[in-house]
Amino acid sequence: MMPRFFIRTIILSCSLLAAAVQGGQQLTPVPGKMPAPDFALEDTEGKLHRLSDYRGKTVIINFWTTWCPPCREEIPSMNRAWQILRNEDVVVLAINMGEDEDTIFVFTADYPADFPLLLDRGGEVIAQWPVKGLPTTYVIAPDGTIAYRAIGGREWDDPGFLELIRGLVH
Amino acid sequence: MYSRWSRRFAGNSGNNMVLFSRQYGVLLAGLSLAVPAGAGVRHTVNDSNGLRGWDFTDGDIQIELIQRLPDQTRALFMNHAFSREVIEQLALSCMFQTIIRNTGRSGSGQPVAVDLSQWRLHHDGKTGPVLLKEPLLASWSDADASTDAKLVVRWGMFPTEQEFQPSDYNWGLTAYGIPPGTEFNLEVSWTEGGTAHAATIEGIVCAPDVDKLK
Numbered sequence: 001m002m003p004r005f006f007i008r009t010i011i012l013s014c015s016l017l018a019a020a021v022q023g024g025q026q027l028t029p030v031p032g033k034m035p036a037p038d039f040a041l042e043d044t045e046g047k048l049h050r051l052s053d054y055r056g057k058t059v060i061i062n063f064w065t066t067w068c069p070p071c072r073e074e075i076p077s078m079n080r081a082w083q084i085l086r087n088e089d090v091v092v093l094a095i096n097m098g099e100d101e102d103t104i105f106v107f108t109a110d111y112p113a114d115f116p117l118l119l120d121r122g123g124e125v126i127a128q129w130p131v132k133g134l135p136t137t138y139v140i141a142p143d144g145t146i147a148y149r150a151i152g153g154r155e156w157d158d159p160g161f162l163e164l165i166r167g168l169v170h
Numbered sequence: 171m172y173s174r175w176s177r178r179f180a181g182n183s184g185n186n187m188v189l190f191s192r193q194y195g196v197l198l199a200g201l202s203l204a205v206p207a208g209a210g211v212r213h214t215v216n217d218s219n220g221l222r223g224w225d226f227t228d229g230d231i232q233i234e235l236i237q238r239l240p241d242q243t244r245a246l247f248m249n250h251a252f253s254r255e256v257i258e259q260l261a262l263s264c265m266f267q268t269i270i271r272n273t274g275r276s277g278s279g280q281p282v283a284v285d286l287s288q289w290r291l292h293h294d295g296k297t298g299p300v301l302l303k304e305p306l307l308a309s310w311s312d313a314d315a316s317t318d319a320k321l322v323v324r325w326g327m328f329p330t331e332q333e334f335q336p337s338d339y340n341w342g343l344t345a346y347g348i349p350p351g352t353e354f355n356l357e358v359s360w361t362e363g364g365t366a367h368a369a370t371i372e373g374i375v376c377a378p379d380v381d382k383l384k
Binding site: 025026027028065067068069070097098121122123132133134149150151152153154 | 246271274317318321322324325326328329331332334335336337338339340341342
């Protein structure tokens with residue numbers, strides 16, 4: 001007979017899985033309430049953004065480059081998500097890895113992004129995060145811990161994703 | 171429970187794509203969420219540029235390899251501070267655009283993990299490893315590649331080891347270190363929920379160099 005705790009584990013696992021799966025896409029819950037590594041980076045306008053300054057808000061952190069096709073593909077949906085959530089204590093910070101302002105400026109003519117585009121020219125910040133490939137995106141809960149992770153592109157304005165993100169805010 | 175199986179697969183296109191797959195390990199008793207899915211290799215050809223692709227699926231893993239012309243690789247790396255020798259080394263190393271994905275189609279919710287250091291290519295009676303980015307990066311002096319240029323290889327080439335939860339995928343370059351136009355078989359391996367799998371994708375062809383194009 002299957003032990004009771006094993007059945008409970010299966011039910012709990014299925015519930016967590018269902019909670020993070022939306023419309024065939026999934027955000028992976030990150031267990032353990034791991035604190036997000038802090039950083040201070042300038043955006044393309046020269047404004048400094050420190051992650052810890054956004055404590056109390058949900059922060060979507062996207063690591064990307066202009067030459068990465070799935071990074072390019074997901075930027076429009078991320079921009080739409082940002083337009084929907086911007087007044088709901090949600091922040092989107094897209095950290096470009098290794099490129100300069102001019103390259104990003106040219107890129108944004110074709111892929112408009114209204115959220116801050118941060119510059120990690122030497123790759124020092126990305127090295128502090130458990131990122132292996134681009135794009136990788138983390139959703140940081142208002143308490144500064146990593147709540148969800150997505151490796152590869154997603155459709156960020158998926159209503160299910162928006163609900164998950166709002167769920168962290170409230 | 172211990173299981174082991176193998177099978178032979180013929181692709182829809184009529185090309186004989188032989189798939190030899192093995193599973194080892196413990197199946198999670200009682201968890202019948204996973205439905206064994208079909209495996210196979212689908213050939214693709216890009217109508218606009220003629221580049222060929224091999225799209226392999228088995229269980230929850232999908233591995234897509236798309237030919238990359240040496241000139242495409244030259245163009246990518248010439249935009250960064252690499253020496254001419256390094257650019258040629260990369261361009262002639264049989265690069266493929268590679269996408270590895272956990273499709274999650276079985277519904278098991280199990281992670282898929284790959285370790286490219288375990289993959290092997292077979293051609294002309296020889297067996298060799300995949301060209302990994304770590305030894306490449308370590309082999310270059312500052313004159314061969316600037317720090318910024320090395321970042322392009324660091325993030326442009328596929329990670330040697332990576333785990334994918336359902337819906338996760340990564341996109342990057344894999345290189346095989348054999349001349350343009352060479353045909354080879356690629357022995358791939360991965361784990362799904364901790365269970366080891368392996369398969370061989372036959373008849374992959376490195377893109378030809380510009381002098382071989384019609």
